[in-house]
Amino acid sequence: MNDLITGNEAAAWGARLAKVDYVPIYPITPQTEIVEKISKWAADGLINARVTRMESEHSMLTAAGAAALAGARVFTATSSQGLLYAFEMLYNISGWRAPLVMVNVSRGLASPLTLLPDHNDVLAARDSGFLQFHAETCQEALDSVLLAYRIAEDSRVMLPAIVNLDGFYLSFTRERVDVPEQKDVDDFLGPYKVKPLSKENLPSMGITTLDPAVYSYFRYQVHEAQKQAIKAIDDATKRFEKFFGRKLKAIEAYMAEDADYLLIMTDSFSTIGKRAVKRMREENVKVGLLRLWALRPFPIDDLVQAVKGKRGIAVFDQDLSPGLGGIIYQEIAGALYGTDDAPKLASFIGGLGGKIPTDLDFEYMVKVLKENIPPNEPHLLMSKSDMELVKKQREIALRGGV
Amino acid sequence: MAILDPSKGIVRVVFYGRGGQGIKTAGRILGRSLFTSGFNVQDFPIYGAERRGAPVYSYVITSSEELLERGPPESVDLTVIVDKSLLNLVNPEGVLLVNSVFPLENAMSVDMNSFIGKLGSYALSAAAASASAALINGIGRNEVIEAINKEVIANQYLLKKEVEIAVSVFDYVKKLPTPKTIGAKPKKDELVELSFDGPDISTPLILAKGTSTLRKTGAWRLVRPVVNLEACKACYLCYLACPEGVIKLNDESKPIISYDNCKGCMVCQEVCPFEAIKAKPESEVSLIE
Numbered sequence: 045m046n047d048l049i050t051g052n053e054a055a056a057w058g059a060r061l062a063k064v065d066y067v068p069i070y071p072i073t074p075q076t077e078i079v080e081k082i083s084k085w086a087a088d089g090l091i092n093a094r095v096t097r098m099e100s101e102h103s104m105l106t107a108a109g110a111a112a113l114a115g116a117r118v119f120t121a122t123s124s125q126g127l128l129y130a131f132e133m134l135y136n137i138s139g140w141r142a143p144l145v146m147v148n149v150s151r152g153l154a155s156p157l158t159l160l161p162d163h164n165d166v167l168a169a170r171d172s173g174f175l176q177f178h179a180e181t182c183q184e185a186l187d188s189v190l191l192a193y194r195i196a197e198d199s200r201v202m203l204p205a206i207v208n209l210d211g212f213y214l215s216f217t218r219e220r221v222d223v224p225e226q227k228d229v230d231d232f233l234g235p236y237k238v239k240p241l242s243k244e245n246l247p248s249m250g251i252t253t254l255d256p257a258v259y260s261y262f263r264y265q266v267h268e269a270q271k272q273a274i275k276a277i278d279d280a281t282k283r284f285e286k287f288f289g290r291k292l293k294a295i296e297a298y299m300a301e302d303a304d305y306l307l308i309m310t311d312s313f314s315t316i317g318k319r320a321v322k323r324m325r326e327e328n329v330k331v332g333l334l335r336l337w338a339l340r341p342f343p344i345d346d347l348v349q350a351v352k353g354k355r356g357i358a359v360f361d362q363d364l365s366p367g368l369g370g371i372i373y374q375e376i377a378g379a380l381y382g383t384d385d386a387p388k389l390a391s392f393i394g395g396l397g398g399k400i401p402t403d404l405d406f407e408y409m410v411k412v413l414k415e416n417i418p419p420n421e422p423h424l425l426m427s428k429s430d431m432e433l434v435k436k437q438r439e440i441a442l443r444g445g446v
Numbered sequence: 447m448a449i450l451d452p453s454k455g456i457v458r459v460v461f462y463g464r465g466g467q468g469i470k471t472a473g474r475i476l477g478r479s480l481f482t483s484g485f486n487v488q489d490f491p492i493y494g495a496e497r498r499g500a501p502v503y504s505y506v507i508t509s510s511e512e513l514l515e516r517g518p519p520e521s522v523d524l525t526v527i528v529d530k531s532l533l534n535l536v537n538p539e540g541v542l543l544v545n546s547v548f549p550l551e552n553a554m555s556v557d558m559n560s561f562i563g564k565l566g567s568y569a570l571s572a573a574a575a576s577a578s579a580a581l582i583n584g585i586g587r588n589e590v591i592e593a594i595n596k597e598v599i600a601n602q603y604l605l606k607k608e609v610e611i612a613v614s615v616f617d618y619v620k621k622l623p624t625p626k627t628i629g630a631k632p633k634k635d636e637l638v639e640l641s642f643d644g645p646d647i648s649t650p651l652i653l654a655k656g657t658s659t660l661r662k663t664g665a666w667r668l669v670r671p672v673v674n675l676e677a678c679k680a681c682y683l684c685y686l687a688c689p690e691g692v693i694k695l696n697d698e699s700k701p702i703i704s705y706d707n708c709k710g711c712m713v714c715q716e717v718c719p720f721e722a723i724k725a726k727p728e729s730e731v732s733l734i735e
Contacts, residue, residue: 319514444654
């Protein structure tokens with residue numbers, strides 16, 4: 045079925061088609077539409093899921109993890125401050141090896157407060173042990189939820205997953221989405237494999253260890269499982285293409301093969317990056333784009349292959365680690381350091397608080413690569429007119445109305 | 447008379463109106479009409495933490511080719527102003543279509559309210575969407591009707607009425623002469639380096655007082671309170687009750703309302719024992735101004 049739906053509704057459809065059993069919820073802009081939709085479907089008897097509103101995101105995620113271990117396929121969703129409020133439980137749930145799927149609808153973190161997206165919220169969760177998949181389009185919001193279940197529940201992996209989609213630019217934007225047939229999704233996913241609790245099956249979770257070696261063993265096993273997830277992604281995306289005809293990869297390469305220069309981006313602004321690449325190609329600039337769909341596990345081997353022989357790479361970070369710079373830049377630099385003929389890297393910070401990248405930004409990024417300017421620190425993509433707005437607001441804050 | 451052609455390139459449309467006038471729905475009806483006509487389409491509303499009556503806008507972006515778009519575009523091809531009192535807040539671009547009784551320079555003037563009659567703002571979204579659909583090549587009347595039935599949440603009677611209104615508006619706009627296109631103003635910009643600013647400047651601290659009055663919430667009003675000073679007995683209940691603090695008293699202790707910030711909640715009218723405050727629709731005031 046082809047329909048015109050929002051990214052939020054697409055994500056909700058992913059949960060519906062996965063036939064989730066349990067959905068603990070707590071509202072937050074710009075995510076709320078997802079749990080509203082699921083609540084309505086449950087109330088109308090269209091899905092057979094138990095929907096429970098908790099009193100906070102922390103309880104929501106605790107309930108989600110516990111239910112996933114008790115034999116229920118679990119879905120939940122949050123955003124920004126809500127994700128941070130639940131933060132403690134992220135590490136617990138990955139340690140429990142509970143393969144639930146949570147959607148995060150990206151929104152910049154306070155202070156100052158915003159409703160528009162950047163990725164400091166979801167990237168804060170990068171060390172938690174959750175798998176992480178980042179959607180570029182509304183279609184991908186749906187597809188990524190299905191893939192996340194398949195990969196999370198893979199017997200080699202058994203880890204929870206976050207599917208990220210950008211607030212507003214996907215969450216409230218309607219696009220054409222192909223909603224798969226239920227029968228095909230049933231076959232693609234298979235049943236949830238964690239055994240329900242019963243008299244015969246009543247394990248308890250060993251949650252405390254004071255022995256450092258035992259602790260090290262279990263936490264490192266989460267890393268080993270993430271490495272297995274690289275293979276699980278490969279299998280799941282191939283299977284997905286066979287079932288639904290759509291191709292997703294850990295890293296998408298766009299006009300990249302013959303390119304001299306590459307942009308690296310994630311999430312919905314990659315679409316604008318592609319437009320810029322297409323336009324610069326018309327002016328014979330040999331530029332391409334890599335889009336990271338999988339952030340955890342980090343697809344190191346694919347990355348090394350994709351950048352081989354390139355003259356320069358510009359990493360667009362829609363996030364910031366103050367005191368260091370772009371988070372994804374650091375990960376890419378780390379992955380490429382010491383590899384043969386690693387291309388030069390430059391770091392750019394843009395899109396904070398949902399600031400839409402412009403043609404000017406992309407032209408500047410390629411110019412930096414061409415001129416081989418040593419990237420000692422990140423370049424913030426900020427224009428004269430942006431600064432005029434800042435100046436105006438600052439003057440009002442300091443001196444009142446002009 | 448279709449003047450915009452998504453089969454020849456990207457067409458970007460914006461609807462301006464107020465919360466409660468169906469601006470998001472107008473975008474959705476147009477978006478759905480384009481979708482069922484076989485075009486690629488994106489539609490999305492823009493609003494902040496505001497309320498009924500506050501300015502709201504929504505975008506529809508379409509093409510027969512792949513859409514590589516995210517968020518509000520830098521320029522638009524069709525600006526639809528559903529609430530004329532917002533005209534001075536809007537920077538019109540492309541073809542300008544205004545819901546207005548009077549002819550306007552460089553704009554198509556369509557008196558949507560006259561088509562709608564007693565249905566009021568219920569049918570404004572259908573009227574605005576079908577007026578814009580009439581200007582786009584490749585959308586037929588049937589696609590608009592189908593889209594209204596799919597996007598509008600209303601009972602059968604209202605839906606039927608809205609479809610009738612939309613069809614009349616569609617046929618009317620098709621016969622109008624082609625308006626001028628207002629060119630997008632060229633935006634000159636360059637990237638700058640950010641310098642270090644001390645914490646006294648680089649903290650989002652608001653030191654000045656009364657800065658919230660600079661946010662001209664007067665634009666949120668659907669109706670404005672108008673005081674009949676003859677009938678006023680200077681009890682200043684309105685002054686005490688105003689939740690926004692936008693009423694001052696003159697020398698005779700009678701109210702002076704700041705229309706820059708009054709949101710039109712009409713609490714003052716409610717509390718006035720002498721019926722000295724009356725609500726006046728903002729659209730009528732703007733027409734006189």
